[in-house]
Amino acid sequence: MKLTLNIWRQANQQAQGAMRTYELDGVSEDMSFLEMLDHLNEQLNEKGEDPVAFDHDCREGICGMCSLMINGQAHGPEVTTTCQLHMRSFKDGDTITIEPWRADPFPVLKDLVVDRSAFDRIIQSGGYISVNTGSAPEANNLPVAKEKADRAFDVATCIGCGACVAACPNGSASLFLGAKITHLGELPQGQPERWTRVVDMVAQHDHEGFGGCTNIGECTAACPKEIPLDVISQLNKDLRTAMRHGL
């Protein structure tokens, strides 16, 4: 099929960017969205033009690197990552607008590539448990109730892709934050640092310049891992408890 692509081009972090239009022929519906961009880049290379920079790594929906705003939706029209989106979700003659995640804490480095290290710093500020490493402990020593294990596992599927921030009208990272807080908060290993963790991670989130949540729900609709809104309720509840502890 034949497509018209409107793509954000920006030479580097300081440069002024702009949308550019490309006509692309010979796209198969079996291509993934990233393969379609590879196809475009081959043509740009042949013409001696600078290829479009975009992030990707695993291309199997688990690393969270791929990050494109496609026709106004984070990761495009399906509930999946950009790398798992296929061109059969589009049709011949379509115009597709491709932009980078837009949030000031995620500065654009080049074209469609943004710097998501703000998420790494949020994790660094408390998204871990402190344990002495050594040989693996006996699994049955630490019983975890089925519902807690299930919830922790479900929210641990968050891959830190940042689609929640990209989709949020407030530029808030509350869904990501809530997923991490809920994941560790449901497990016994997460308890000792539970209340300082939530305070530190929220403080880092705010410090990075992310917005406040107004519970609109665009994040969960965009999330490729379908992290539910109740992690934000859990986040708020944990912060309120930390407040009661005077933290």
Next chain:
Amino acid sequence: MATPTLIKGGRSTRSTIALKLLMAVTGLVFIGYVLLHMYGNLKVFAGQDAFDTYAHHLRTFGEPMLPHKGLLWIIRVVLLLSIIGHAYAAFTLWARANSARTSKYVVKKAVAATLSSKMMRWGGVALLLFVVFHLLHLTTHTINVNGDPESPYDRVVSSFQPEQWWVAAIYLLAMVALAMHLRHGVWSACQTLGLTNNARSRMRANSVAVFVAVLVAGGFALVPLSILFGIVD
């Protein structure tokens, strides 16, 4: 701006979530107040005596333990402090949301947002303007003064006559804004207070929000509507 630093000594009370909690708690104060206010207004249907006596009792409530109009002043102070806190949190978070995305998308699709959720900020400003108008109208009698100043019932009924339909129109529009603010606000407050930790409680919070919105706005709207259409005179 992204700054590659880890901050130390964060405080729960200094967070964006603390601002949301302030907004939720003051919002609940408003809900309690509008429910009582609506109940009082519906006394219009019990006739002039019942309505005016109720208004009089509001002023003498708690005497002699409280001074004359004591309860009224307590309520006024609580509401004033609440609106200051609520608006402060709203405007602070509004500014923060703007600076979290200074470059806008060329194309952005909203797939989950309700109309009410998108109207919270401007709708809140509209409600604030309405509250000012309402106070100038029925508390200080600065706007549209007519009716017997000694009878609140008379003032209400003469205000909503069809000859000056615009007064009723302002009130009815404000009730649409209030319904929308409560539709999203009640749900959002449940989230902020951490009461919606699973899919069922989320659905319940949304149903309660719609119920409260319709109940409050509908209850208030009945009064100007029935006067406009001559059911109460």
